[in-house]
Amino acid sequence: MILKDKVAIVTGASSGIGRACAVALGSAGAIVVAASRRISEGEETIQLVKEASGDGIFIQTDVSKEADVQRLVEKTVAYYGRLDFACNNAGIEQVPTPLSEQTEAVFDEVINTNVKGVWLCMKHQIPQMIENGGAIVNIASAAGLIGCPTIPIYCASKHAVIGLTKSLAVEYASRRIRINAVCPGVIETDLVKRAREVNPQFIEHLNKMHPIGRVGTPEEVANSVVWLLSDQSSFITGHALAVDGGVVAQ
Ligand SMILES: NC(=O)c1ccc[n+]([C@@H]2O[C@H](COP(=O)([O-])OP(=O)(O)OC[C@H]3O[C@@H](n4cnc5c(N)ncnc54)[C@H](O)[C@@H]3O)[C@@H](O)[C@H]2O)c1
Secondary structure, three states: OOOOOOEEEEEOOOOHHHHHHHHHHHHOOOEEEEEEOOHHHHHHHHHHHHHOOOEEEEEEOOOOOHHHHHHHHHHHHHHHOOOOEEEEOOOOOOOOOOHHHOOHHHHHHHHHHHHHHHHHHHHHHHHHHOOOOEEEEEEOOHHHOOOOOOOHHHHHHHHHHHHHHHHHHHHHHHHOEEEEEEEEOOEOOHHHHHHHHHOOOHHHHHHHHOOOOOOEOHHHHHHHHHHHHOHHHOOOOOOEEEEOOOHHHO
16 A cells, blocks of 8 residues: 555546556555546446545546646546546547648547647646655656657657656656656557457557567556655656666667
8 A cells, every 4th residue: 555545636537547557546546537638447447446446536637728727737636635646548549641641630629639638737736746746657658769650649748748757857857756757668558459350450560560479468568657656766856767678678
């Protein structure tokens, strides 16, 4: 119970990595505020948190809208009296396509969710952490550390998440707020299932991409998030941690 009674927001908590983070934080003792757009899946996440002997609430939130993010943080503090941690995980992928087929609408959607969403979250979370200190983990991607042909917008969005992480980590280090990013390799979630539907052989290619020989699990990412939020990583800030089976080490 290394996070006992700490209050943690997890965005994009209705599935995949976000849901696994919510459950892992709950079982480490945190009170979890699960935020995402889908109500029934978000409530289901809180049920799983409770089954893992944690507690929490769901608050419907679109991270690309400032009014929603502001309400999420205000409601969290009104309900639990504090905010200690955040895992800013909500994000969307870019369907791989040649550059000529990439549209302005896709650019705006990916950047608004993946970059503006993380920036808005930290803009409203950090002021609530000034008094007691806190920790934030932003979910970037291995794509934030290397170039990725056919998905340049997603790749740029995750590089930007790391830029936001490092900048605010330096700015708020003296206020006892640590901010890090986790950079997953390919993780077996709905995002990967959707890719597999498009091309069933794709998973073999994905496994081979990882020196470890397989894609990762949401729980493997969640373990790193719990560690980076906990005092066990008390001297780590502004770091982008690859949790990727060796992809970026190649
Ligand atoms: N799965 C992977 O292989 C992988 C690899 C590297 C990084 N990531 C990153 O991990 C994060 C989670 O992805 P996942 O694989 O669990 O996919 P997922 O699609 O299962 O989860 C994404 C979550 O974000 C939510 N979301 C999307 N847009 C939102 C918005 N505007 N407001 C609120 N919630 C929103 C979705 O509803 C969903 O709950 C993303 O940031 C993704 O880029 C995933």
